[in-house]
Amino acid sequence: MVERRRIEVRALARVEGHGALHVALEGGRVAELRLEIFEPPRFFEAFLRGRAAAELPDLVARICGICPVAYQMSAVQALESLLGVEVEPQVRALRRLYYAGEWIESHLLHMIFLAAPDYLGLDDAMEIARREPRQVERALALRALGNRILVLLGARPVNPVGVRIGGFHQAPSRTELEDLGDALRPARGEAEALLQWFASLPVPRRPQEIELVALHHPDEYPMSEGRIVSTRGLSVEPDAFDEAFEESQVPHSTALHCRLRERGAYQVGPLARLLLNRDHLSPAARAACDGLRDRFAQPDPAASVFARGIEVIQAIDEALSVIERYEPPAAPAAPWTPRAGVGYGATEAPRGLLYMRVETDPAGDIAQLRIVPPTAQNQARIEDDLRGLLPAALALSEEEARRRCEAAIRDYDPCISCATHFLRLVVDRRGDPCLASS
Amino acid sequence: MSGERPRLAVHKLASCDGCQVAILNLEQRLLELADRFEVAFFLEATSRAQSGPYDVALVEGSVTTPSDLERIHRIREQSRTLVTIGACATSGGIQALRNQAEVESWKQQIYPHPEWIEVLATSTPVSDHVHVDAQIEGCPVNAEQVLRVLTRALLGARSDLPGASVCLECKRRGNVCVVVARGLPCLGPVTRGGCGALCPSLGRDCYACFGPSEDPNVDSLARHLRAAGLSARDVARRLRGVAGWRPELREAALRLERGDG
Numbered sequence: 001m002v003e004r005r006r007i008e009v010r011a012l013a014r015v016e017g018h019g020a021l022h023v024a025l026e027g028g029r030v031a032e033l034r035l036e037i038f039e040p041p042r043f044f045e046a047f048l049r050g051r052a053a054a055e056l057p058d059l060v061a062r063i064c065g066i067c068p069v070a071y072q073m074s075a076v077q078a079l080e081s082l083l084g085v086e087v088e089p090q091v092r093a094l095r096r097l098y099y100a101g102e103w104i105e106s107h108l109l110h111m112i113f114l115a116a117p118d119y120l121g122l123d124d125a126m127e128i129a130r131r132e133p134r135q136v137e138r139a140l141a142l143r144a145l146g147n148r149i150l151v152l153l154g155a156r157p158v159n160p161v162g163v164r165i166g167g168f169h170q171a172p173s174r175t176e177l178e179d180l181g182d183a184l185r186p187a188r189g190e191a192e193a194l195l196q197w198f199a200s201l202p203v204p205r206r207p208q209e210i211e212l213v214a215l216h217h218p219d220e221y222p223m224s225e226g227r228i229v230s231t232r233g234l235s236v237e238p239d240a241f242d243e244a245f246e247e248s249q250v251p252h253s254t255a256l257h258c259r260l261r262e263r264g265a266y267q268v269g270p271l272a273r274l275l276l277n278r279d280h281l282s283p284a285a286r287a288a289c290d291g292l293r294d295r296f297a298q299p300d301p302a303a304s305v306f307a308r309g310i311e312v313i314q315a316i317d318e319a320l321s322v323i324e325r326y327e328p329p330a331a332p333a334a335p336w337t338p339r340a341g342v343g344y345g346a347t348e349a350p351r352g353l354l355y356m357r358v359e360t361d362p363a364g365d366i367a368q369l370r371i372v373p374p375t376a377q378n379q380a381r382i383e384d385d386l387r388g389l390l391p392a393a394l395a396l397s398e399e400e401a402r403r404r405c406e407a408a409i410r411d412y413d414p415c416i417s418c419a420t421h422f423l424r425l426v427v428d429r430r431g432d433p434c435l436a437s438s
Numbered sequence: 439m440s441g442e443r444p445r446l447a448v449h450k451l452a453s454c455d456g457c458q459v460a461i462l463n464l465e466q467r468l469l470e471l472a473d474r475f476e477v478a479f480f481l482e483a484t485s486r487a488q489s490g491p492y493d494v495a496l497v498e499g500s501v502t503t504p505s506d507l508e509r510i511h512r513i514r515e516q517s518r519t520l521v522t523i524g525a526c527a528t529s530g531g532i533q534a535l536r537n538q539a540e541v542e543s544w545k546q547q548i549y550p551h552p553e554w555i556e557v558l559a560t561s562t563p564v565s566d567h568v569h570v571d572a573q574i575e576g577c578p579v580n581a582e583q584v585l586r587v588l589t590r591a592l593l594g595a596r597s598d599l600p601g602a603s604v605c606l607e608c609k610r611r612g613n614v615c616v617v618v619a620r621g622l623p624c625l626g627p628v629t630r631g632g633c634g635a636l637c638p639s640l641g642r643d644c645y646a647c648f649g650p651s652e653d654p655n656v657d658s659l660a661r662h663l664r665a666a667g668l669s670a671r672d673v674a675r676r677l678r679g680v681a682g683w684r685p686e687l688r689e690a691a692l693r694l695e696r697g698d699g
Contacts, residue, residue, distance in 0.1 A: 011481060011487065012481075013481050013485040014481075014482065014483070014484070016455050016482060017450075017455060018450065018481075039452075040451070040452040040502045040506060040557060041557060042452055042502070042532075042533040042561075043533065043536055043541070043544055044533075046539070046544040047532070047539065050675075051675065052672075052675065055645075058645060059532065062454050062456075062531075062532045062577065062680065063454060064454050064455070065453075065455040065456025065457070065458065065578065066455060066456075066459055068456070109459070109462065113462065113483055117485065123484050123485045123486040124477075124485065124486065125483070126468075126469060126472040126484070129469050136469075137466070140465040140466060141465075155636040155637070155640055156578075157459075157460075157463055158457075158459050158460050158463070159456055159577055159647070161640060161642065169640045169642040170640045170641055170642075406485075
């Protein structure tokens with residue numbers, strides 16, 4: 001008789017938003033696998049139609065409590081290209097500083113609160129704090145620095161209020177940035193030490209064939225702009241997103257996934273950014289990356305935690321380089337006038353590429369909006385990864401198999417609330433909630 | 439709440455997770471909180487998911503699906519004190535913009551299989567469905583206010599968050615008024631304080647993410663904004679923001695849209 005087993009994770013913990021995993025195994029084969037999302041859809045693209053262009057940076061921030069800056073940055077990039085607004089160099093630099101703050105905040109949230117408990121066999125960061133107080137303090141102090149950057153430029157870390165089309169509502173003074181620089185300089189060593197601690201933990205290995213996709217910029221580590229490139233030769237401008245990517249239905253379920261045309265699933269996020277942009281790392285980040293060389297010889301989603309650690313060092317160095325060259329801009333924001341048009345934005349959210357297409361009407365109000373968040377793009381890849389991992393998990397206890405699946409999903413740092421304004425909650429014929437994307 | 443630590447739960451309905459992140463942003467003090475309370479359920483932060491009863495439940499998010507409607511009743515049954523956190527839970531959130539739209543037609547436009555979309559026609563605050571013991575406003579909440587409410591809960595005292603407007607916080611900070619000095623369409627005069635007047639302190643206009651203050655005179659502010667040059671439609675759109683489903687704001691917006699504002 002063929003052995004049948006089911007693995008059910010009814011509520012994924014330590015991820016952002018609500019999801020579940022259902023797996024059916026038959027005779028060592030994965031008969032069915034569904035990463036379900038029961039996060040309620042919020043219809044952002046629909047209700048933002050008719051809002052003023054100027055409101056968009058404040059409103060799209062509400063899509064995600066962890067990466068509001070990413071939504072603001074993709075939105076202003078799309079709107080500024082549409083409006084023909086040139087952002088002055090110091091304002092552009094401040095935006096890199098701002099984005100660096102979010103990378104630090106989000107990566108450390110993932111590393112210490114969401115991922116680290118998996119490597120230690122614990123339930124949460126509060127338990128780690130009892131066993132390894134020094135490492136948790138270190139991570140929290142680094143994370144607080146990321147939040148400090150967000151507060152300086154946006155007044156608060158969640159749904160910050162400083163960004164506007166053309167720049168910021170207010171530019172910081174030279175002294176404020178110097179104070180920030182004083183706090184950031186010792187942080188690089190702390191970030192290196194934290195990465196070393198993670199490297200000493202039993203982080204699993206799951207190397208596999210993956211097409212990685214990220215932005216690439218000729219002069220800098222990608223953050224706020226660049227071409228969309230992949231490890232298999234893709235290279236397009238953001239306005240050609242729809243020519244390169246498509247959303248298609250998977251035969252075994254009602255789920256639609258974002259895939260590369262004629263190639264299939266791909267991965268976005270820190271691992272993709274790092275492996276496609278090693279030549280633009282700062283010396284300290286480069287050294288950290290070289291030190292973990294064997295973890296990056298082949299794409300391995302489980303090594304994403306190290307990519308995050310390296311990007312924390314990179315973000316600190318990016319921030320310091322902005323601070324050291326800072327001169328307050330003549331005006332915190334460039335002027336603009338409403339008009340009709342279409343604009344595209346593609347920036348690197350902590351979890352990966354965030355694409356946005358904005359269309360305005362002659363009054364300057366939002367006529368159409370399309371947002372493709374990173375988690376929607378990683379969806380198909382997560383399922384492929386789990387399919388590869390599961391046959392070996394048959395030999396394990398159900399509890400251990402479930403733990404491995406959950407940890408593998410966490411490697412992608414999925415942001416389900418983000419994905420869900422876009423991912424569709426659907427119910428299949430048997431009444432199970434399933435996932436599909438628009 | 440006898441000799442043992444009181445049990446704390448953090449639940450989430452339709453939301454961006456931002457209020458939970460604001461709590462995680464307490465950093466070191468979060469660890470202290472975890473000493474004072476037994477964190478029995480906080481899916482974003484811990485794999486240890488324990489069932490009720492809970493002494494205090496914090497609820498983020500609005501009610502937008504039939505299953506969440508059931509869930510909020512279960513949460514209420516299991517919780518001695520239920521505290522809503524953030525604009526979604528207290529006002530219906532930005533997603534309440536769908537409440538006056540044809541959600542059915544949105545589904546037809548956006549989804550090839552609209553019959554699979556299982557959502558309620560409206561996004562509503564938790565207090566529309568169950569009794570709420572205390573509300574903490576904000577999009578996101580100010581975590582200091584969350585700590586204050588939890589500390590008072592430990593002492594057996596009720597929430598005492600202030601209901602005065604953002605204007606009071608501007609005066610305390612010594613801000614120059616952006617309405618008077620620059621003619622910006624600031625909603626501070628009708629918005630509950632608690633953020634620390636963040637927007638006016640950056641020289642920009644408040645957009646009411648902490649919801650209406652106590653006894654706000656929204657019509658008067660609307661007349662002022664119209665005299666300053668905004669159209670009735672623009673003022674109404676501004677009122678229909680992240681806390682726009684609150685009756686004080688949406689009724690004033692409706693009057694403007696009807697032309698009797």
